[in-house]
Amino acid sequence: MRTHYAPPGAKGLGPQAGQNARGAAARRYSLAELEQMTTHQLRSICHQERIVKGVVEAQSREELVRIVLKYRGADESLFIDEYEEQGFERLEYALQHYLNTPLRDAASIHIPAKITIYNGLPLGRRDGYQVRAPHVPSVCESNVLIVNEQEEVCGILRLVKDGLEPGVFMLCADKNTVYRRTANRNYSLLLFRKQDSEYLYKAYYSNRLMPPANLHYWRMPVSELDIREVEQTQAVLAIDFGTSNTTAGAFLDYGFIAEPSSHDILNGKLRLGTINYVSFAKTAEGDVAGGDFLHSGGSGMGVASTAGWIEMLPTAIGVADCADMGDIKYTYGYEAMRQLKHNAHAGRTSVFLGMKRWVNGIGKMEEVSDASGNTAVLRRSELIRAYLLHVIQTAEHQFKCRFKHLHFTSPVKLKEPFMAMFQEVLDDDYVIETEHALDEGMAVLYNTIADQIEQDRYMEGETFEALVIDCGGGTTDLSSCRFRIEEGRISYNIDIRTAYENGDTNFGxxxxxxxxxxxxxxxxxxxxxxxxxxxxxxxxxxxxxxxxxxxxxxxxxxxxxxxxxxxxxxxxxxxxxxxxxxxxxxxxxxxxxxxxxxxxxxxxxxxxxxxxxxxxxxxxxxxxxxxxxxxxxxxxxxxxxxxxxxxxxxxxxxxxxxxxxxxxxxxxxxxxxxxxxxLRADIYNIVRAFLEDFYEDGRLQQYAMIKLTGQSCRIEAFREALKEFVPGRSIEFGLKADEAGKVPELKLACLRGAIRYLTARKLGQIQTTVTRSAPVVPYTVTAYTHQGGEKVLISSMEQLSRMRGAVSRLMHVSEVAFYLKSGDDKLQRKYVYDNSRSVYNAALYEEIAALYGEQIPQEETDLIVNGEVKFFVVTGENQWGFHIVPVARMQEQLLLGEKRLFTFEDDLSELDFFDGLK
Structure with a gap:
């Protein structure tokens, strides 16, 4: 059973009750909020709120919590939120015996004419079911019972303050709330005063018979109450999983489910026949809108602002409770950022940012802890799965359906690792699009292609070439795209060729x-x-x-x-x-x-x-x-x-x-x-690193457009830097005057392009041929010969498919070191191949060629002498890294060793701004 703390009422020191020392409305603090604060934060509250006892006297942390609760404690309602097996029967007993006093001002309370609730989906502010009682001050946050004419309890809701207007409340419920359909469906809502609601709370959870009471209530008949099961849809939910922020959306046609929510359609929250983006709450369901925190771009600023919904969620996850390893509770996005701030970013509660960087290391373990000091050890994949499920479940709540089909965009150079990661963390619960999945650069370009088709601005049969610079939260990538549009008899035929050209995993x-x-x-x-x-x-x-x-x-x-x-x-x-x-x-x-x-x-x-x-x-x-x-x-x-x-x-x-x-x-x-x-020099430097070679060898002139995408590209300095290499008319900035609190167009370009591509394919409007060239690698891989000379095995700025190199050692060598260097010849990392003779197996060259083709040529293996092992570098178009394959010769017999993968980056970005050294 969930316990709630109701702080005692008390008058403040100095100002009038309900006001702080400056005459403004005093902020109230809950116990859960205060328990996550440091001693220093608690003293700061006493200082700000002029609570003299907490300022002039040395107090322990626990005593400071008690003092703040005494003078600035928020009243907490006792909500029935966890299911109790005999709870409904106990409530029905209380209603049958003690529901005696109807309140007379029910006519001044206004409830929705129709309420639609779904088993397995939450009910909250997003749904917009308002209860208006501005002239009935005794209506407060409380439990609400759904009953029929026989006083059978059919469900339990919560009445929560709207926060924007006095006397206005929202009907809310958790996703695990149980609803019962009965033969009699003349439903009513029973609203209660605070003390009566708390009596019902205790009756619901108590194993003993409650003492008699006189329950006062308002009975509000519901014109229509519809209890539904959630339908599964064939619509594809597209997700852009970003380093700093994540977006999601889907094209919802008129038949995406059999019975869409008419309530959401009338409120404009569900639009059929177009793209719908998933919006996320900046405040938690129980928070008062217009609170103390503005989270702009996931920053978690402590700035007074108007709360609301935004089509973007910070890629952040926090641990709320890890006492039970089988039932770990998390916070997500804006709530996780608030959790980080409440901890002064130094508390015991674990909060993780930038999970996209983990793509090559999802099997690593992370130690986590909660505010109570409980600890647990989790795989990174478990944290990513929990976050992605939250995004999916938010979409299901908003669109009132179950998604089975998912599409994820990914960096062009890391498409295969990302697809493998998404499939692993989501198991077999979902069908993830892989055959027609778009990388981020192609999704952005298809958004432009779709615009050209819709506006009839394309030149049929002509090849159009473009470069895409994507500056995200943690990385910047450059990809190229060549496409040709031909109008066929029954569809548009689009030929697309894309390639990763360059990138910086440490700039964003x-x-x-x-x-x-x-x-x-x-x-x-x-x-x-x-x-x-x-x-x-x-x-x-x-x-x-x-x-x-x-x-x-x-x-x-x-x-x-x-x-x-x-x-x-x-x-x-x-x-x-x-x-x-x-x-x-x-x-x-x-x-x-x-x-x-x-x-x-x-x-x-x-x-x-x-x-x-x-x-x-x-x-x-x-x-x-x-x-x-x-x-x-x-x-x-x-x-x-x-x-x-x-x-x-x-x-x-x-x-x-x-x-x-x-x-x-x-x-x-x-x-x-x-x-x-x-910022101008930093931005020019990254643009110069990407485009200087293109400019000097004349390749830049062949591109008709350079398209900027990613939130950081809103900065005008990007356009100024690009003008050093290309004329302004060739730059597609795609900027509009962004409104405060709205997601920039550049952030949604990738997601919108992916959704438009999937929709056009589904409707048969386009037929595409997609060719992905092997990515260009901005690294050099070297090894030292026995003479001490450095040998280049992978050259910077070459395509992975063209790479070939090897270094020789004696057969009994135990380890061989390889070195990864950036384009400016700085050492990035050292790899060590542990060599074991026990894993070598006899092989004919024909068997080696069948596995590795020209990357291990016969003329190289013919030169291997007895007692020598040659470590070949083997690369692939779909793997952002390289394999080391040892081939040896003993007694004139070729031996093939164990192939091992070395990724270019364990984390997508090696530069960590939150490591405590900045």
Missing amino acids: GNNLTYRVMQYIKIVFADYYARGRVLTDLDELIGIPGADLFRHVDEYGVTAVYEPLEQRYREAERVLPTRFKQYENRTRDDYWRVRRNFYFLWELAEELKVAFFRRTSTFRRKFEIAEQTARSGRMDRGDNDLEVMPIAGWCLSLNEGGRFTDRHDSPDAVFTVNEMSKL
Whole structure:
């Protein structure tokens, strides 16, 4: 049975009840929320809310929780949410004996005319079943019983505050709620006062007979209550599983299920005959909309905002409860980001970000823990599966159907590993499209192809060539596409050829956020050390904007940022963020430094998103939320200045080896011109790395268009950098003025292209021929000969299908080392092949050729002498990595050893911004 804490009522110290010291409505805190907070956070609440006892007296963490609950505790309702076998019978007994007093103001309560509920699906804010009782103050959050004329209980719902309008509630229920159909179907909803609802809660879970009571109630007849089973659909749910954010959607035709929800159609939440995107709640079902957290792009900012729904979910999963290994409970997306923030990013609760990076290591184990200190060890695949199931189940709740068929987009170079990962983590529960699955680059390009067909803008029979630059949260990829459209007698015939051209697994939107964070940290450290803001970006990047690109060409990008990097290192002495180096210090010191990092990171993410949303905002500053409320300022200040209120501002400064907390925000204004100059060199450097060879050998001229996709490509500096290589008319930026809180068009381009492709194939509108060229590898693989010379086995910027190399050793060698280097000849990693003679088997060359073809040519094996083993590099078009295949000769007999795979990246991105060393 679930236990709930109802804090005692108490008057505050100083201000009137229900108000804080500034006269504003006081925030209320639940026990579950407070239990996840650190001692420092609890003291900060006492400071902000002017709870004197928690400020002037030294208190333990447990005592601080009790004090905050006493003066700012939120009333918690006792909801029936876990099924009890005899619960319905106990409720029916209570209704038959104690349901005595009908309340007279039922006419002032308005409920929906028709309610449709589904076994196995939750009922929540998304469904929009409102109960309006603005003139009946005794209606409150409570349990609601569905009964028929014989007072048989048919189901239990919850009445939850809407949060946007006083006296308005939503009908909610968990997905495991049990509904009973009865012969009598004249249904009514029974609403109760708080004390009566709590009596029914206790009656439902109690094994003993409850004492007599006089239950007061409102009986609200329901015109039509429809209890349905969920239908399975043949529609395909497409999912774009991203490093930072995930999107999903499906084309829902008029017959995707036999009986679509008329309620959702009337409310505009279900649109037939078009693409429907899955929307995710920024707040949890029980949260009040318009709360204290804005999660923009998964940043988890503590900024006052209006809550709602958005067609994007941060790729994040948190562990809520791992006490029972057989029933681990998780949090997802925005809720996981809130969990991370409540922990000050340093609590015991495990939260994982960027799970897409795990594609080549899903079998690795991760130790997880929850807020109560319980620990467990899970495979990464279990975490990915839980997250993907949440996305699928959210789609099923929104569209009121069961999905069996799934389509996942994936990076072009890693399509096969991603398809294998999705099939493994989802087992046999779903049918995953593999034959006609699109990679991310092709999905983006098909979105353009579909536009050309719909708008009749294509040249029939002509080959159209394009490059796609996808700058996501953690990686950037360059792929090429050639396509030709011919109008056949019964369909369009489309020939598509695609290839991965280049990429950087360590550059993406997070790199840009980190650069902004560096600047913010320097400015803030300067303010706290000197008492005023003196930092000028021109001091950190002294190169004029017009000369910046030429400077990168001549001296490299490192030279541009060296002064900024130096000042960032100096700022560490004042405002530390490298929390990894504090693991040997006290727990309080470690938490403070870790909180500094994540607080600044979130400010940087919000600043980046705000400036490049393409609005009229040119200047922005941060301000404590209480200060903004006191001054009466709105979000937008003078002309182009936007003030961003921050709830609970706190940074810890290192003053002579001791930490002190600062709750005052620096009076610093950041401008869009500063942000553009700050990021311009980084962006130009990645564009130059991708396009310089294309430009110098003339290949760039053959491409009619360069298309930018991914959220980070909204930054105008991408267009400016591309203009150095191609004319502006060849760049398809595809940007519109994005509204705050809306998903940028560039983020949805990949998902929309995949859905349009699948739909066109299903409807027989297109017939496609797809050819994927072997990807180009931006790495070099080498090994050392016995003489100490370095031998290149895989050359950078060659196609995988063309690679061939080998290195020889004596047969008794126990291990051989191979080295992976980046394009600039920096060592990335070392591989070791453990050689064991026991795994060698005799083989004829014809048998070797049947397995590996020309990659192990006969002229090479003929040169192998007795006692020698030659380690061949074997590559494949569908594997982002290489195999080592040893071939030896003993007593004139060829021996074939064990083939082993070495991936180019264990994690999709080797650069971790959250490792505590930034």
